[in-house]
Amino acid sequence: MSDQNNNIIEMNNVGIRYDQGPEILSDIKLSLAQGSFHFLTGQSGAGKTSLLSLMYLAQKPSRGQISVFNHNINFTNRDQLASLRRHIGVVFQDFRLIEHLSAFDNVALPLRVSGMDEREIRKRVTELLTWVELDAHMSDKTSTLSGGEKQRVAIARAVINRPDLLLADEPTGNVDNIIAGKLMKLFVELNKLGTTVVIATHSDKIINDFPYPRLHLQNRGLHIYYPADTSVLRGINV
């Protein structure tokens, strides 16, 4: 395997443990090719959120090697990590919005942090919030929004930057089927434009409706299942 390749994420012998506890994931080996789309499944507590947190660079593995955008994160300094994170959009299971800020300001965050012109920010954020049907709540504090509305704000924040890598943890858990379908379409569209996508989900319906390969966590290990229709296997590289 060469150092430079078109894998967005590479993991080798990766283990995660919290504090002095046992490893919750062991010997994970994984390559995500650019432009691929994966579901991430596994029982509650299997380690989905933990695995995603390695991908969005919120923690380092207890052991093993991870490369993100061809940067070995063991040798990447803080400012470089911040630069890498600007290419990653994350939707959290618990949203992680800044509660005292408006929906607008929350979605604008990634753009402001990277120093974009305020007028351009206004245009983009307004457009996206309208698309997720939150135009009426743009200046509402996010603490006053419903669960489903918060989730759409969280998704809008994750995609506002047109990220190269989109990681979503249960992104459709709090919305009805119609909105869930619409959000999934958004992810598919982004993927078609080149974004690599990983979605953690418990929803059999979504997994069955979209025939993408599945990263399944079980007994601390990672297993990959391919859908029957192999035409969607582009980008798989294990």
Place this chain on the structure above:
Amino acid sequence: MSENIYISRKQELPLKGENTSVFLQVIISIAVFIFAITLSGVLSIDSMINNWNRSILGSLTVQIIPTDETDKDKAKAAALAYQEKAVEFLQSVNGVLKVTPLSDEQLNELLSPWLGDEVNINDLPAPRIIDVKISPDADIDFTQLAQDLAVASPQASLDNHKLWLNKLIAFADGLNLIASTILLLVAAITSGAIFYTTQMSLGLHHNIIEILHIVGAKDAYVAQQYAKRMAFLGFMGGVIGLLFAIPSIFFIGNLAVDIEGGIISEAGLSIFDWCIIFALPLFSMLIAMLTAYYTVKKTLKKML
């Protein structure tokens, strides 16, 4: 429709509402108050020492005390002999540039304001005076010099006033050292308070900072928000402290003048000194800002 939606931009970190703000502002005000008063003391002492140094450094006066001899010709001859010895000795001292015994006319001139024009110096047992110019950077131990001079010419005496001033200068230097220590301590305590409140606040806003990191903020982005807030608190605290300090400085100044006009009147603050004192809020702003900035940078380094 989106045209008329008013969207306000708020700071991601709600630092304005923090209840440590009042605490910090009070701490900084008190610090700047103490700082301003101590600093005005230091500056006064400095200008006092400068004035004294200027008068003491350039020249020395040596008196030849008249002997008990009653015959005035003999007395004058003796005085002149002692003067000769003193001059000889003084010329041999390192750092002495020029030794000039005053002539009879010059002595008369000096004494006439007190004794009137009619009196002849030669009729009186008046001391003779030697003016000694010394190099300003000469390192002369005046106590030692006075002793050596007495050995060389028993009737010669180094002007007491200068010795006394020298001791006063040593005392003032000591005061200055104490005051400088106070200034350092006050600055250290203030930045310590800022350090700990900033760390506390970082812990309090841990979640928001994590979100900022996730969306790609560098540490500097967070540090700038703290630096901005602390700069404001530092400046406002500084202004409040100064508002209380200025009347106090005038009050203490007046007290000092009442006590001893002679010495303290040389201790006034120059315009330049006042500029420094008025710049204190900028100074406290800078300290607060830099302390906050580096505290954030240092603390966040421990997070991934």
